[in-house]
Amino acid sequence: MDSSALNQLKTDFLKARAERGIAILCSVGVALAYLLLLVLLYLFVDLLVTRGSIPAYSQLTPTKQKEFAEEWDKRSEAERSEAVKRVTSWDTQVKVLIGGDKTPAPTAYEWELRWRAGVYLALKERVSPAAADAYLPEKPLASSEDIPRLGVLGLVVRERNQWTGRLLGPIASLNSWMWRPNSNNDANTKYLTGLFVLAFVISLVRGVMVNTLAYLAAAVTLDIVNRLRRAVFLHTYRLGSLLPRSEEPAQLFTRQAESVGSAVSASLTARFRSPIMVLGLIVLILLTNLWLAVSFLLLAALVWLVGGQFAAHFRREGRIGARQAETSLALMVESLSLLRLVKCFRMERFNQNRVERQLAESGRSGWRKMRGAALAQPLLSAIALIAAVALLYLAARAVLAGEFTVAGLVTMAVALASLLPPIADLFDYRLKLRRGREAAAAISEFLARKGEPSEAPDAEYLPALTTKVEFRGVKLEEPGTGRKLLENVNFTVPAGSRVAIVGTDPAEKRALVELIPRFMDPNAGEIRIEDKNIRWVTHESLRTQVVAVMQNSWMFTDTVVNNIGCGDQQFTMPQIIEAAKLAHAHSFIEQLTHGYETVVGQHGHDLKIGERFRLALARALLRDPSILIIEEPAGSVDEDTLALLDDTLERAAAGRTLIFLANRLSTLQGVDRVFLLREGRLVASGTHDELWENNEHYRRLQMIADSASEVTADDND
Incomplete structure (x- = not known):
C-alpha cells in the first residue's frame, strides 16, 4: 500500500524532530552494542578455553603444521635468522633452524624451535615488536613452560591468517593491557578484567540507550x-452533521490514531535496529565459519519449506475440521429442539438415526480439528530440532578436526539464537506499517473533507422569530454516500406554532431539522427565517435563536451544572436552577448524591430516559431560544414521567416555535400541524385527525408505532 498518506501525516503532525533523531541514533546504537557484546563473548570464551596460551608445534593439527611449513619457507633468510636467534644461541642449530636446500630435515624438537621463531615473527608483524619480545625475550628460553600466558596473543597466533587475527592484531597493538604480562609473567588476569570492564560499560551504555529509545519512542508516538x-x-466539529456515520470519528480518534502511532513507534525502533541486527549477525555467522553458516542456511531453508508446508497443511485441516464440527453441533442442537415434532409425527427412530449420524460426523470432524491443532506446531518443532541436531553434529566434527574453535561455536550458537527476535520484529514492523498506512489513508481522507458551511463575510444578525420559518424547494443528499434525504421540500411554520415531523426514516427527519441551525446546507433550495436566507446570517445569532434537543446529545460526562450551563460563565447558578425547575428537573437533581455537582453521563451517575431528556431540555430553555427543536424520547417512559414531560413541553411552548420529532401520540394530537415525510418528500400535512382520516400511510405508520409501544410496555411489565 502507498506510504504517501503516512509520510504526509508524519510531515504535518510529527513535531518532535530532535527526539525522533535521538531515538533513531539510540536504535542504531542498541544494535551495534549487542554485536560488540557478541565479539567480547568470543574473546571471553576463547580465554576460558585456551587460558591465553600460545600452542606448541606438537599441538597443531597436521594441516596447520603444513601451513606453517609453507609460511616459513616463504620468509627471507634474514627474517628467519633474526627470529631463530631468539630461541637458540648454538650456531650449528641456528643453521638447521634457518633451513635451506642443503640442510638436513629438522627433528621434532627443531620444528618446535622453528615454530617459536615463526610465532615471534607473526606477533612482530601482526601486533608489535613489544608483543613479540613479551613472547620471546632476548635471552633464549630454556623450555616451553617459560613462555608466559599472553591473553589475546594466543588467539592472534592461532588465527593469524584469518580475519580475526588480522583484526585483533592492530587492536592489541593499541591496547597493551590485552597481552602485557605482569610481574608473575601472566597477562590473563588483566585481560579478563579488561573484558569484563568493557562488557560492563557496553551493557550499561546499551541499557541507557534502550531506556532512552523506549522513552523517546513513546514521547514521539504520544505526540x-x-x-x-x-x-x-476539531475537524469533527467542522464537519458536524456532514458526517455520514457518527461512529467514524470515534474509530479515527481511537483505533486508527493508535495504528498510526504504532507504525511511527515501530519506524523508530524496529525499522533501524532490526535490519542492522539481522545483517550484523549474519555477517558474524559467516565470518565465524563460512561452511557451517552455509550449512545452517540450507537447513533453515529446508525447515522453512518442508516444515512450513506440513504445518500449513495441518493448520488447514484443523480449520476445516473446526467448521465441520461447528456445523455438526448446530445440527445436533436443532435435533434437540424437535422434541414435539418427533412425538407428534412418531419419528423417534428416524430422529435417533439422524442424531447418531450427526454424532459420528461430529466425532470425525472433532478428531480432524484436534489432529490439525495438535500436530502443526509439534511437527514444525520436531523438524527444527532435527535440523539443530544435524548442525550441532557438523559443528562438533569441525571442532574435533581443529577447523573450528569452541569460542566460534558458542558465538555462532548465540548469534543464531539472537536472529529470531529481530526477524520477528521485522515481520511485526511490516504488519504495523501496513495497518498504519491504512489508518493514515483513512485519517487523511477524513481531514481533507470540507467542513460545515462557513459564515458569509457580510452576514447579517438574525433577530428573534416573529413571522415564520420557510423551506423553499429544499433538496439534500447525505454527505459521503450521496443518498437522497430530502427532495423538493416546501412548507412554512408560523412563529409561535407547534409542528411535528413524522416519517419512516429517522435520518430524513433529523436531516430536515438539522438544516435549520445550518449544521449543513441543502444541495438546492433555501431555508428562510424572518424572510432572511440563513446562509446570509451569522452563525452565532442563528444558533442563539435555534436550539435543538436531540436524543444523541442529551448528556455528557460532567456535573449537572456543566451539563445545563455547558461551562458558559454568563449563566449564574440561580439561572441554571430556574431552568431546571422549568424543565421539571430540579426535584430529581436535588435527590442526587451531590445535587447539582453530581457527575452524570455515560461514565457517571446513570439517569433514566425521562431524567436525561428533562436535563437536556433545561439546557435548551436556559438559552431562551425563539425556535426549539425537540426529539422526543424513543424508549419506554413511565406514566408519571410522561405527565411531567407533557407539562414541561407545555411550559417550553410559551412564546416559542416548537418543532417536534414526535414519538408519542399525545404530542401529535397537541401540535398545530403534522408534516409527513416519505422517501424524502413532503407527501402530506395537516392536523393529526385530518391525516388519520385521509392518509393511509400515516395511519399505517401510527399503527406500527402503537404496536411497538405495546410490545415495549409488555416487556417492561
Missing part, C-alpha cells in the same frame, strides 16, 4: 497520536 486526535476532534 503524534495526540496531535492527530486533536485534528480529528
